[in-house]
Each structure stands twice: as C-alpha cells, then as structure tokens.
Amino acid sequence: MVKSGLRFARPKRASDGDGASPNLYVANCGPAVGLSFEEIESAFAQFGEVRGVHAADSSGARVIVSYALNSSAQSAFEALNRNPCPNLGGRLLHIRYSVLQSPSDQVNDFVSVSLEASELRIPGLHLIRDFVAEDEEKELLAAVDSRTWNGLSKRRVQHYGYEFLYQIRNVDTKHHLGELPSFVSPILERISSFSSDAEAVHGIVDQLTVNEYPSGVGLAPHIDTHSAFEGSIFSLSLAGPCIMEFRRYSQGARFPSFATDEKGNSSENCLRKALFLPPRSMLVLSGEARYAWHHYIPHHKVDVVQGHNLRRGTRRVSFTFRKVRNGPCCCEFPQYCDSQS
Numbered sequence: 001m002v003k004s005g006l007r008f009a010r011p012k013r014a015s016d017g018d019g020a021s022p023n024l025y026v027a028n029c030g031p032a033v034g035l036s037f038e039e040i041e042s043a044f045a046q047f048g049e050v051r052g053v054h055a056a057d058s059s060g061a062r063v064i065v066s067y068a069l070n071s072s073a074q075s076a077f078e079a080l081n082r083n084p085c086p087n088l089g090g091r092l093l094h095i096r097y098s099v100l101q102s103p104s105d106q107v108n109d110f111v112s113v114s115l116e117a118s119e120l121r122i123p124g125l126h127l128i129r130d131f132v133a134e135d136e137e138k139e140l141l142a143a144v145d146s147r148t149w150n151g152l153s154k155r156r157v158q159h160y161g162y163e164f165l166y167q168i169r170n171v172d173t174k175h176h177l178g179e180l181p182s183f184v185s186p187i188l189e190r191i192s193s194f195s196s197d198a199e200a201v202h203g204i205v206d207q208l209t210v211n212e213y214p215s216g217v218g219l220a221p222h223i224d225t226h227s228a229f230e231g232s233i234f235s236l237s238l239a240g241p242c243i244m245e246f247r248r249y250s251q252g253a254r255f256p257s258f259a260t261d262e263k264g265n266s267s268e269n270c271l272r273k274a275l276f277l278p279p280r281s282m283l284v285l286s287g288e289a290r291y292a293w294h295h296y297i298p299h300h301k302v303d304v305v306q307g308h309n310l311r312r313g314t315r316r317v318s319f320t321f322r323k324v325r326n327g328p329c330c331c332e333f334p335q336y337c338d339s340q341s
C-alpha cells in the first residue's frame with residue numbers, strides 16, 4: 001500500500017521520537033534498489049499492522065514504514081536496523097524513527113518530470129533532442145578525456161575561453177585562456193544555425209565549461225550570474241541522462257531570504273517544474289528561463305520519470321556554452337539581477 005499526501009521527516013536529532021513514533025524512516029530500501037512497496041510492507045508486517053509504506057523522497061531508495069502502534073515500530077527497529085533483512089534479500093537497512101511533518105514544514109519533493117520543454121511553459125526554455133549523433137558524442141567525450149580535468153569536491157570540470165571562478169560565481173575576464181577548442185567547432189556551427197538568438201553565433205559564444213557528474217551527483221539550485229554572461233546559455237548533455245528542475249522564487253535570487261538544504265529544498269514556496277535531459281540533447285536557456293528561473297540537478301542515482309525509475313549512467317558530461325558579458329546586465333528581472341541590485 002502506498003500512500004501519499006502525508007510527509008514524514010527524519011528526526012533532527014537521533015534521539016527525537018525514539019520509541020515514541022509508529023513511523024520508521026528506512027534507507028537503502030525502495031523501488032530504486034529493487035524492492036517493491038508490497039515486498040517492504042510484507043517484510044515489516046511481521047512486527048505488527050502496517051498502515052502504509054510511503055516514498056520518503058524522490059530517490060526511490062528511502063521509504064517511510066508507518067505502523068498502527070509505536071510498539072510495532074520499536075520491534076521492527078530493534079530487529080532490522082543495520083541487520084541484513086532476510087525477507088528483503090538480505091539487504092542491510094538503515095532505520096531511524098520518523099515524525100509526521102506539520103503542513104507548514106512540508107517540502108514537496110515530488111515534481112512531475114516532463115519529456116518536452118514546451119510542457120513546462122517557461123518562456124525561453126528549449127530542448128533539442130539528438131543535437132549530436134552517437135559517434136560525435138564519443139568523439140567529444142574522448143576529446144575532453146584526453147585533456148586535464150580539475151577536481152571539485154564531487155565533480156570534475158574543464159574551462160575553455162575563460163575560467164569560471166566558483167568562489168565568486170563569475171569569470172576571470174582579465175585572463176583569456178584562448179579560443180574554444182576545435183573539437184567543439186561543429187557544435188558552435190549548429191548552435192548558430194539552430195538558434196534564433198542573434199547573439200549566439202559562432203565566435204560570439206566564447207566560454208565553455210565541461211562538467212562531469214558521477215552517478216548520484218547533481219548541482220545546487222542557481223541562476224548563472226547575470227553580470228557574468230549575456231545572451232543564451234546552451235548546455236549539451238552527453239553520456240548519461242539526468243533531470244533538471246527549474247524553480248521560480250518569488251523573493252528574487254541575489255539576496256534570498258530563504259535557506260536551501262543540501263537537497264536544494266527550500267523553506268520558501270516556489271514554482272517547481274522538471275525536465276528530463278537525455279544524452280545528446282541540447283538545452284537552451286534564454287530570456288525568462290535564463291534570467292529568472294533557478295536550475296538545479298537533484299542528487300539522485302535514480303530519477304522517477306513518468307512512473308519509471310531511470311537510473312543515471314556512471315557519469316553525465318555536460319558542455320555549457322556561454323558568452324562572457326561586456327558591461328552590466330539590463331534584463332527585465334532586476335530582482336534576480338546582480339547588476340541591478
């Protein structure tokens with residue numbers, strides 16, 4: 001039985017709710033690790049009446065098992081926590097007591113994922129599938145793999161044209177690294193022929209960041225700094241898929257009055273929409289999509305897309321092409337603009 005509509009939280013402190021909750025937060029357990037809700041329910045039902053099994057978040061690997069009685073939760077906790085569970089293929093479960101969140105604390109971690117950019121109805125957001133062919137994808141990956149990667153804490157990057165400095169979220173304009181490498185010339189040609197953006201022509205896109213994300217690694221919600229780049233942003237996905245979430249915060253972006261946790265969950269209400277990015281597709285962000293919406297890659301190994309669990313590849317490599325800005329940004333979204341605040 002899968003219930004939705006109720007949200008449970010992992011207690012903030014290990015002792016919170018110990019033995020005083022009928023709800024267990026169970027990690028390493030769920031459809032993403034090959035366990036159906038029915039199997040989970042029947043394994044936990046040995047310890048008492050199970051009222052429901054809920055997805056704890058959109059990872060597919062963490063569930064809430066909700067008992068009728070606290071004592072059942074306690075028995076299951078004592079028997080199964082950090083012990084291989086014989087009825088679930090010997091899986092080692094990590095269990096904590098969970099508490100029901102009050103509606104004001106609830107953060108909706110479930111955003112339905114579209115396959116088509118047009119369904120999101122975000123002006124300036126476009127996705128072009130099969131922007132490169134499979135053999136070109138291999139060549140592009142081989143080209144960057146023969147160059148030096150720079151290690152960040154969870155992913156690796158390469159910068160061309162200008163270096164992007166993560167501490168200041170801006171580019172070092174005084175230090176030109178040279179022309180973009182010749183292996184991206186066909187991509188630049190295609191960008192200029194596909195794009196209606198007059199600025200986005202070959203030779204005018206002058207900065208490239210290549211990101212390599214291992215499976216399970218994402219990117220914190222952000223808007224690319226307005227004062228750093230002008231025109232459209234073009235991001236080519238290679239090697240593996242991911243989902244990208246778009247968020248429109250009412251408070252603006254530069255001096256946010258909200259806090260986001262490591263999953264990007266925010267205490268402030270925002271509009272959230274998500275798009276599946278298949279390998280070899282080109283995402284184009286312009287206008288409102290580029291200047292007013294945060295983009296975010298959740299830190300998932302498995303994305304739930306239209307009811308299917310899609311496992312990320314061992315890596316996703318993206319090529320993000322941008323144009324370094326000359327002069328301040330004069331966009332129509334001053335609340336998100338570092339040049340205008």
Ligand SMILES: O=C(O)CCC(=O)C(=O)O
Binds near residue numbers: 211219236295318320
């Ligand atoms: O990996 C991607 O597609 C997006 C990268 C990105 O948003 C960035 O580098 O600012």
Ligand SMILES: [Fe+2]
Binds near residue numbers: 224
């Ligand atoms: Fe970005």
